[in-house]
Amino acid sequence: MNRTSLRRALVPTVAAIAMLSVTACGAANEDDDDKGGDSSGLSGTLNGGGASSQEAAQTAWRAGFQSLQGSGVTVNYDPTGSSGGREGFLDGGFAFAGTDSYLSDEEVAAAQETCGTGAIEVPAYVSPIAIMYNLEGVDSLKLSPQVIADIFNGKVTKWNDSAITELNDGVDLPDANINAVHRSDGSGTTGNFTNYLTNVVPENWPHGEVEDWPIKHGEGANGTSGVVAAVTDNPNSIGYADASQAGDLGHVEVQVGEGFVGPSAEAASKIVEVSTRVAGRAEADMAVDLDYQTTDDTAYPIVLVSYLVACQQYADQQTADLVKGYLSYVVGPEGQAAAADNAGSAPLSTTLADEALQHIEAISAK
Structure with missing residues (x-):
């Protein structure tokens, strides 16, 4: 089966993608108007790992997110490779994973057992x-x-x-x-x-x-x-x-x-503009298959979408809040700008980022 990742990557519109406050990600009583305001309120250590291609972006994301949060939050990312990241997530060793190939059908089923309510799979960025x-x-x-x-x-x-x-x-x-x-x-x-x-x-x-x-x-x-x-x-x-x-x-x-x-x-x-969503997947799974047959010589054909994989529900509120906060920062305009500046990636389109943020916002504790 095709597991290559990608959909769209156009110029980000900061005004159109409301910056989600990491507090809003962790507390249900924030109003929508405050997405982008105070980022305090989270604490603890968040462990993730996976695609080594994400390392440059993850370094920038971790620095930016931890700066917003202060000394009470630590995010670790082990660039063990996409396979290792997915395995670590499915084994419960990582709270989230970065991967340059989307979950296989078998891994989707395994994630259901790991998370209890299944996983979300959202794009982090597009990169040639x-x-x-x-x-x-x-x-x-x-x-x-x-x-x-x-x-x-x-x-x-x-x-x-x-x-x-x-x-x-x-x-x-x-x-x-x-x-x-x-x-x-x-x-x-x-x-x-x-x-x-x-x-x-x-x-x-x-x-x-x-x-x-x-x-x-x-x-x-x-x-x-x-x-x-x-x-x-x-x-x-x-x-x-x-x-x-x-x-x-x-x-x-x-x-x-x-x-x-x-x-x-x-x-x-360019090439992701013609890509289609993988058939038969849940709404929170944003995996796509690429159409490589384009003859448009303004499109570079060897690309990936680097994904983030997380549970829809976690066993404790602290982990749920940390995952929600961090992933919201990554997919939001500030994180996308950091990835573009430090990893040379193409930011997510407004439509794709908005959808990813909706799935991330739904993360909760059991």
Whole structure:
């Protein structure tokens, strides 16, 4: 099944998304007019974990939220990877999880047992996945979906292979082996990347959509930071990672239709405009499937929606209030601006953010 995440990501409208006070998130007696006012009233420690691609955004979110709350609130986020985040949430170790792939049907059922009343699954932000490279003297690199798949599948192994040079007229590509770097841990970024390949060029990528790398070809590295480091430290390397963490490495321009487009928040937002909600899910589950078949060469096709997963109900009021407060901050305009500034993500559209806030507001204690 498709578990890739995404829907819409347009310019946020702060006036249209009323900033939810973290007090309002934790107390039923706040009026709607006060959403965005005083943020006091919460205390305790909130533990979450998951997608390492969220790490930059989570750092900014935690700092902003804790600043509003003062010394009485601590938020921890363990960037253990999307798979680890979902497992930790379903095992009860995390009060919330970050994931770059939406819950499978089996995980939805497991969440029902963990939470008692099921889970909510809301988008945190939209982000392009960059195919990054380290080639001395090469400032621009264009690749087709077929060639990308063949590189990571071990079919194209030299940088001066004709399949690459034909797409890059005038670019001096070295007679060197390609070091293709992939995630060695279970990863939602891998899931989104391989889902793109599966949908666009299944004949070149026969392994399907997977979060665990399916073949022995290439170099494995743990976490987003590990992949970025491996490509940075090893000339003639190529890898994939959340664009916000790809640093100064070169970014591949991917062929879409008759043109080529590089990763950006604006280009990532284009493809999600045609995405549809996953069928058969509960109202509080906002997971979507991407339509990768666009020929619009202003749309960057390799994208993810990073999700936040939480229970609809918690065993105690303190945890419910903390989860509600933190997630409201993340999805609200202040959190979305922080993610855009610190993680290079595309903010949620007004419509999507408003819906996510409604589901978060419904979180309660048993």
